[in-house]
Amino acid sequence: MKNQIKTFLRYREFIKELVIKGVKLKYRRSYLGVVWSLIEPLLTMIVLTVVFGTLLGNTDRTYPVFILCGRLLFSMFSTGTNSAMRSISSNAAMLKKVYVPKYMFPLSSVLFNYVIFLLSLIVLIPVSIVLKVYPTWNLLLALLPLLNILLLTLGVGLILSTYAVFFRDLEYLWSVLLTLIMYISAIFYQPTKLLESKYAAILQYNPLFCIIDNFRSAVFSSEFNWGNMFYSLGFNVVILAIGLYVFRRNQDKFILHI
Amino acid sequence: MNNDVAVKVSDLSIKFNLSSEKIDSIKEFVIKTLKGEIKYDEFWALQNINFEINRGDRLGILGLNGSGKSTLLKVIADVYKPTEGKVYKKGKVVPLIELGAGFDPQYTGRENIFLYGSVMGMKRSFLTEKYDEIVEFSELERFIDVPLKNYSSGMRARLGFSIATVIKPEILILDEILSVGDAKFRKKCEGRIADLIETGVTILFVSHSIDQVMNICNKAMILDKGKMVAFGPADKVAKYYNERIVA
Numbered sequence: 001m002k003n004q005i006k007t008f009l010r011y012r013e014f015i016k017e018l019v020i021k022g023v024k025l026k027y028r029r030s031y032l033g034v035v036w037s038l039i040e041p042l043l044t045m046i047v048l049t050v051v052f053g054t055l056l057g058n059t060d061r062t063y064p065v066f067i068l069c070g071r072l073l074f075s076m077f078s079t080g081t082n083s084a085m086r087s088i089s090s091n092a093a094m095l096k097k098v099y100v101p102k103y104m105f106p107l108s109s110v111l112f113n114y115v116i117f118l119l120s121l122i123v124l125i126p127v128s129i130v131l132k133v134y135p136t137w138n139l140l141l142a143l144l145p146l147l148n149i150l151l152l153t154l155g156v157g158l159i160l161s162t163y164a165v166f167f168r169d170l171e172y173l174w175s176v177l178l179t180l181i182m183y184i185s186a187i188f189y190q191p192t193k194l195l196e197s198k199y200a201a202i203l204q205y206n207p208l209f210c211i212i213d214n215f216r217s218a219v220f221s222s223e224f225n226w227g228n229m230f231y232s233l234g235f236n237v238v239i240l241a242i243g244l245y246v247f248r249r250n251q252d253k254f255i256l257h258i
Numbered sequence: 259m260n261n262d263v264a265v266k267v268s269d270l271s272i273k274f275n276l277s278s279e280k281i282d283s284i285k286e287f288v289i290k291t292l293k294g295e296i297k298y299d300e301f302w303a304l305q306n307i308n309f310e311i312n313r314g315d316r317l318g319i320l321g322l323n324g325s326g327k328s329t330l331l332k333v334i335a336d337v338y339k340p341t342e343g344k345v346y347k348k349g350k351v352v353p354l355i356e357l358g359a360g361f362d363p364q365y366t367g368r369e370n371i372f373l374y375g376s377v378m379g380m381k382r383s384f385l386t387e388k389y390d391e392i393v394e395f396s397e398l399e400r401f402i403d404v405p406l407k408n409y410s411s412g413m414r415a416r417l418g419f420s421i422a423t424v425i426k427p428e429i430l431i432l433d434e435i436l437s438v439g440d441a442k443f444r445k446k447c448e449g450r451i452a453d454l455i456e457t458g459v460t461i462l463f464v465s466h467s468i469d470q471v472m473n474i475c476n477k478a479m480i481l482d483k484g485k486m487v488a489f490g491p492a493d494k495v496a497k498y499y500n501e502r503i504v505a
Contacts, residue, residue: 097353
């Protein structure tokens with residue numbers, strides 16, 4: 001344990017460089033650069049609002065903010081896990097030639113996507129102002145779901161990055177699963193109806209929904225569901241522990257498969 | 259143990275599983291496991307390697323292609339885990355197994371200096387301080403803000419060598435890297451290695467050029483099909499290599 005902390009400190013510069021690299025390269029050679037992390041969720045929000053709001057007759061004024069919250073958190077989860085999953089094979093050249101702690105790659109992938117995600121949260125400010133959703137002190141509670149989403153993405157990312165080394169098909173399978181997860185996380189529909197039906201468990205036991213729900217409560221200053229918060233925190237810690245365990249157990253075999 | 263020992267390898271063996279077909283899809287894995295069709299050909303890349311070198315020793319590793327030279331270096335550099343046996347080393351190891359492993363092609367030369375440096379565990383402040391020296395040695399001043407993908411392989415190797423040798427390593431691992439670049443740069447590299455030798459660095463050196471080994475090394479070993487067949491003073495081992503293995 002002491003040794004691991006020492007190695008981590010020795011390589012903290014490296015992880016910093018990897019995170020900077022991820023952020024820098026994501027938008028390199030595009031004209032608008034990092035502004036895209038604001039425009040993109042904004043555009044998706046408009047599309048979803050038109051489709052689910054106007055066409056399906058959802059007239060709630062604050063609906064775009066509702067969508068935006070869900071969409072931002074979900075895309076953190078999906079881009080973070082995807083990029084962690086590919087991190088080992090895309091850094092194969094380096095892993096074959098020099099020693100670096102291998103968990104640096106999934107960790108930095110999740111972290112740089114998290115940085116971009118935090119930046120993209122800025123877009124909530126103008127949208128909320130325009131739609132007259134004013135924050136109260138409750139907004140501070142948003143820090144909890146923001147921590148939770150990081151833990152969840154990291155845990156799932158570690159598991160995926162381990163098994164994607166041995167089974168390349170995981171990449172395709174995961175993109176299908178992500179679609180499923182998107183539909184069961186109440187991103188563009190109101191969860192109330194589903195929560196009252198017999199399928200409520202789908203949402204209640206879905207840690208990503210719990211996170212999104214907590215975040216929305218903080219933004220809209222509605223009642224904060226502590227049950228959801230603690231459930232997802234517990235879930236995420238367990239997933240992260242599993243992720244660390246499987247990664248550690250298999251990391252020495254990576255080199256033979258990449 | 260002797261205080262001066264820099265690298266000690268004891269009973270080291272490395273086994274690879276050469277599966278006849280690589281299985282990397284879940285479907286294949288399930289089907290083949292059910293049918294009991296997964297077979298591995300065991301292949302011992304290194305067997306029972308034992309040696310010890312002291313601080314300041316320069317060990318040349320000779321052998322034909324596929325004899326396990328690079329595998330040995332990679333075990334010492336922690337890239338591979340030993341299947342059996344132990345590797346003990348003392349001091350900061352800098353592996354130059356391939357120059358510029360850790361470069362990003364989309365990054366410019368300047369950005370890659372900081373990236374590659376951090377792979378080697380260098381601090382940013384240290385790299386900023388040494389930045390001019392690195393660029394000057396690589397002679398890439400004009401191209402330093404060009405993305406690396408536009409570099410030639412020689413330019414890439416020059417940048418890699420300049421970064422990796424700016425830190426004063428205690429153990430330097432060189433895998434045939436002195437054979438890259440043009441004659442002029444090669445000479446410059448050899449000069450820098452000579453400087454490092456004077457500071458008392460321990461070197462593990464793989465090369466197919468016996469002259470280079472004789473120039474740089476004081477000790478040498480011969481690997482043949484994963485086994486160590488000779489170990490001793492460089493001139494004697496090189497002579498043996500010329501007479502018995504190459505001929």
